Amino acid sequence: MPDVQLLVGTPKGAFILDGDGDRRDWSLRGPLCDGWPIHDLIVEPGSGAILAAGGSPWYGPAVWRSDDDGRTWTHSSEGLTYGDGDGTTPIATIWSLATGPDGTVYAGVEPAGLFRSADGCRTWSHVEGLTNHPTRPTWGPGAGGLILHTIVPHPSDPQRMWVGISAVGVFETRDGGASWEPRNKGVRADFVPGPPPETGQCVHKLAMAAGEPETLYQQNHCGQYRSTDGGATWTDLSTNGVPSQFGFPLVTHPRDPKTFWVIPLTQPEEGRFMPDASAAVWRTTDGGDSFTREDRGLPQEDAYLSVLREAMARDTLDPVGITFGTKTGQLWHSSDEGASWRLVTGNLPEIWAVEANVRDS
Amino acid sequence: MATVLLPRSLLSLFPGVERRHELGGDTVDEILAALDGAAPGMRDRLVEEGPRLRRHINVFVDGQPADLRTPVGEGSTVHVIPAVSGG
Numbered sequence: 001m002p003d004v005q006l007l008v009g010t011p012k013g014a015f016i017l018d019g020d021g022d023r024r025d026w027s028l029r030g031p032l033c034d035g036w037p038i039h040d041l042i043v044e045p046g047s048g049a050i051l052a053a054g055g056s057p058w059y060g061p062a063v064w065r066s067d068d069d070g071r072t073w074t075h076s077s078e079g080l081t082y083g084d085g086d087g088t089t090p091i092a093t094i095w096s097l098a099t100g101p102d103g104t105v106y107a108g109v110e111p112a113g114l115f116r117s118a119d120g121c122r123t124w125s126h127v128e129g130l131t132n133h134p135t136r137p138t139w140g141p142g143a144g145g146l147i148l149h150t151i152v153p154h155p156s157d158p159q160r161m162w163v164g165i166s167a168v169g170v171f172e173t174r175d176g177g178a179s180w181e182p183r184n185k186g187v188r189a190d191f192v193p194g195p196p197p198e199t200g201q202c203v204h205k206l207a208m209a210a211g212e213p214e215t216l217y218q219q220n221h222c223g224q225y226r227s228t229d230g231g232a233t234w235t236d237l238s239t240n241g242v243p244s245q246f247g248f249p250l251v252t253h254p255r256d257p258k259t260f261w262v263i264p265l266t267q268p269e270e271g272r273f274m275p276d277a278s279a280a281v282w283r284t285t286d287g288g289d290s291f292t293r294e295d296r297g298l299p300q301e302d303a304y305l306s307v308l309r310e311a312m313a314r315d316t317l318d319p320v321g322i323t324f325g326t327k328t329g330q331l332w333h334s335s336d337e338g339a340s341w342r343l344v345t346g347n348l349p350e351i352w353a354v355e356a357n358v359r360d361s
Numbered sequence: 362m363a364t365v366l367l368p369r370s371l372l373s374l375f376p377g378v379e380r381r382h383e384l385g386g387d388t389v390d391e392i393l394a395a396l397d398g399a400a401p402g403m404r405d406r407l408v409e410e411g412p413r414l415r416r417h418i419n420v421f422v423d424g425q426p427a428d429l430r431t432p433v434g435e436g437s438t439v440h441v442i443p444a445v446s447g448g
Contacts, residue, residue, distance in 0.1 A: 057447040090409040
């Protein structure tokens with residue numbers, strides 16, 4: 001029977017929670033990665049290695065790797081640089097990791113850019129095509145910085161991928177990163193006057209529908225969206241029942257292309273809390289045409305909780321398990337696709353990232 | 362040769378590396394390059410693009426604040442210390 005392991009990133013290191021097959025009892029290990037701020041964790045397919053991305057205020061950015069279930073780690077940032085010279089901006093931290101179908105590991109950094117590794121994160125090379133995009137001079141930071149926070153590789157074509165950059169938008173490449181096209185048509189940017197621009201939208205999270213690589217879902221600063229043409233055009237879903245168009249995380253079902261979960265939050269000037277001080281996750285099973293509130297077991301009063309973009313994850317079991325972590329250090333889990341929730345732990349540092357790793361026992 | 366002393370938090374990133382090193386170099390930059398030879402990857406932890414010392418890393422040569430261009434003499438002591446401004 002498979003078991004589930006939760007990987008958690010925080011500003012005070014990575015944590016691992018080892019669960020049993022029932023996903024009811026968890027044991028905690030950490031802080032790992034020397035207590036470095038960790039923005040993202042993934043599991044490398046095939047090897048099962050745990051990869052963690054972040055940056056130390058003293059020692060700079062690096063990707064950490066563990067080949068023994070988080071017991072020992074190595075780190076590297078060799079090649080993770082825009083180069084020396086006047087005017088060069090140092091890379092502050094690494095925000096996102098993803099693996100392509102050919103095993104290449106990709107890293108998204110701040111200030112926004114993309115790097116790739118073909119040797120298990122030992123060395124990195126810069127994907128210059130994105131950094132040199134003609135719109136680059138217009139890129140400005142969002143509230144969290146100028147960050148490349150989401151990387152969505154095509155599941156079978158190593159030449160294709162999408163990336164999300166805060167306050168810049170979604171871009172797609174079809175030639176392995178040599179060239180990129182903006183993919184923001186139909187996405188609002190209510191914080192600038194005039195019609196929606198080609199770039200400048202504030203994408204918060206991007207995810208692909210299971211088994212349908214041309215179907216993408218997006219949680220944006222200005223709404224939830226669906227694309228069925230690989231991001232070329234987007235349909236606004238934020239009038240279909242969610243209590244707020246603002247939010248950060250979005251997680252898709254591992255098998256059903258029409259199911260995904262979001263956590264709407266109040267607007268930034270209202271605190272970015274779950275609305276009405278009442279915790280809830282919202283699920284759609286029709287591709288975003290309608291949403292259902294799921295809150296059984298979650299606090300319904302005096303709950304001022306917020307969840308960041310990388311802090312929700314799902315496993316691949318049936319029924320699917322969903323886990324989210326809050327800025328207040330609470331980790332909540334559902335073993336029934338969001339219908340009911342249990343508190344795993346309420347004593348972690350601010351949670352920045354959650355990943356679920358299913359392993360054969 | 363100069364004596365280079367490293368902080369605990371940096372050593373925890375490089376298991377097996379000693380705290381004290383005797384290294385050759387005419388500047389802090391050359392000393393850190395030599396340090397990287399002894400502990401591959403350590404320079405990346407101390408130096409950012411520019412190149413310059415990372416913002417919250419302090420280096421002292423014979424007790425005086427230094428940057429990458431600071432000369433290092435024979436018998437000098439070089440301290441690498443994470444700044445209180447970090448974290």
